[in-house]
Amino acid sequence: MPKIKCILQYDGSNFFGYQVQPEKRTVQGELEKALERIHKGEKIRVHASGRTDTGVHAKGQTIHFETKLYIPGNSWGRALNSLLPEDLHVKASEEVPESFHARYDVLEKEYRYFILNRKEPDIFARNYSYHFPYKINIEAIQEACRYLEGTHDFTTFSSARATVKGDKVRTLFEVSCQKNGDQIEFHFRGSGFLYNMVRILVGTLLEVGQGKIDPINIREMLEKKDRRLAGKTAPAQGLFLWKVVY
Amino acid sequence: MPKIKCILQYDGSNFFGYQVQPEKRTVQGELEKALERIHKGEKIRVHASGRTDTGVHAKGQTIHFETKLYIPGNSWGRALNSLLPEDLHVKASEEVPESFHARYDVLEKEYRYFILNRKEPDIFARNYSYHFPYKINIEAIQEACRYLEGTHDFTTFSSARATVKGDKVRTLFEVSCQKNGDQIEFHFRGSGFLYNMVRILVGTLLEVGQGKIDPINIREMLEKKDRRLAGKTAPAQGLFLWKVVY
Known part of the structure; x- marks a missing residue:
């Protein structure tokens, strides 16, 4: 299954931090909602380099996810940006080897x-x-x-x-x-x-x-x-x- | 009655413009609310150089109001800032002659x-x-x-x-x-x-x-x-x- 890496920017002001929480607007929550739409209702789990707290911003947060869709790696940014809110933006996307992990591979x-x-x-x-x-x-x-x-x-x-x-x-x-x-x-x-x-x-x-x-x-x-x-x-x-x- | 002139900054993002509107968060509304508290419930009318629309910002909006309180002109800024929300700030205040009008005297x-x-x-x-x-x-x-x-x-x-x-x-x-x-x-x-x-x-x-x-x-x-x-x-x-x- 293709694995996609994305570099994200977000303005943390209106998010309850990165990590998914029930009933709260979070970065992970918005990302997974957009991915679910692209995957026609299938839930996609996103893995980040780490969490950020409420109010903390990102210029270069990095995440990965796996997908069954064969969309070119560098097209995922545009696809996601058309669905994401204006305080969350994918700066770059690419396909990465199956062995890549956004959290465990951080240098x-x-x-x-x-x-x-x-x-x-x-x-x-x-x-x-x-x-x-x-x-x-x-x-x-x-x-x-x-x-x-x-x-x-x-x-x-x-x-x-x-x-x-x-x-x-x-x-x-x-x-x-x-x-x-x-x-x-x-x-x-x-x-x-x-x-x-x-x-x-x-x-x-x-x-x-x-x-x-x-x-x-x-x-x-x-x-x-x-x-x-x-x-x-x-x-x-x-x-x-x-x-x-x- | 002393007349006070204030120079204001505001971030228009979360205001429904300058002018007071029922049930809406406006710049004038927030100012008059703070002045009413300082005047212990008495309503004070604020006059601006002109309105600004929803989302428009100000670095140097100017207003005046009349007051019965004998607070030094340059102390009104601090008094108001302690009550105003963080997206609205008085940069400077001074007492002006009775003839001054924030709207009619604009050069x-x-x-x-x-x-x-x-x-x-x-x-x-x-x-x-x-x-x-x-x-x-x-x-x-x-x-x-x-x-x-x-x-x-x-x-x-x-x-x-x-x-x-x-x-x-x-x-x-x-x-x-x-x-x-x-x-x-x-x-x-x-x-x-x-x-x-x-x-x-x-x-x-x-x-x-x-x-x-x-x-x-x-x-x-x-x-x-x-x-x-x-x-x-x-x-x-x-x-x-x-x-x-x-």
Whole structure:
């Protein structure tokens, strides 16, 4: 049976996250509804690189599904886009080998987090960045970012509600922060991420930027494996799943 | 009684336009609700520079109201913002002389219209620009813009449904169009605008850009005073009331 891989963009503002839930508008739910129409009522299960929470956006979420239909791989994007709502868009589609799996084959994921750092809010950016009106020391954040790169147990920076089995060791290839005028942008590239990990890292790094946490303390926080030591979870609307590499 | 002037921003996406309507969420409705709370149940009437339609945004809409409360003029912004929803924001407030009127004293209004000119849509810009995927000749549009500047009867470029009394002669100080990558931006500055005028002008200028209308024909279209000669009304989401000058 042909297997199709799609790269998706979505505006998370009006979705109850990625994963299907009864009676809720979700990304997976909208995708499977469109696929069911194309397959004349047959239910098609979609597999993603991972979930995203309510309000989190995607520029490069990746999914796969199997189909009995012999539509050329690169035509699936247009077919789906004609049925999908305007806040969910397939950027590219292709046929992939039977062995491909959108979740198990991930080599690297990239998240970006956007902050508006000025006193006045920007109502037009309210769903796509976090309005943080306090003074920030970017150099302190950049120093802290370096302590996060590499292979660590990220228990301190994952939700205490996480239900992930197995260890919480992950490798971050890049943790960086740039300020351009009143725009602050965080980049996170890693082998994998724990539940809420990016948002807890951002929340903690902002406390570093405010001088509430010393950059060097990040090392100790990692070692202690205690969620209570980290900062608040930054809000969902600043977070974008940017890219998934296979 | 003190008179207060406020400069407002709003994201028009989730408003049924500016003007109060029963059972509908409108900008004026939200403002008057907040003012009623501040005035402990007393109804306060707000006067704007003019209405905006459903989906149209504002960066610099201007309103005034009268109040019995002796709150410093520049404190009204903060007082209102604490009660207003997150898609409506007071940028500045001040006390003005009793003779000031937000509608009658307008010297100049500026509108801007934003277009995304590429094949692929941008789901994150879908509420703030018009996705126009066709090839456009910007020089032809710029030539047509020049014929629109100055004092003309704009009957051809106003909604046939308009109920404005009086003549349809208006003066446009600036009509311009710039392309920057796949972003196209129109600027319109004038003494006043008729109902739907900017959106009909943009719709017509896009037909000029596609080669459907010759730029020089704009002159004849103005002279004939016939709405049927102009192009389609461009959609609301690309339009911003940018500034009002008194």
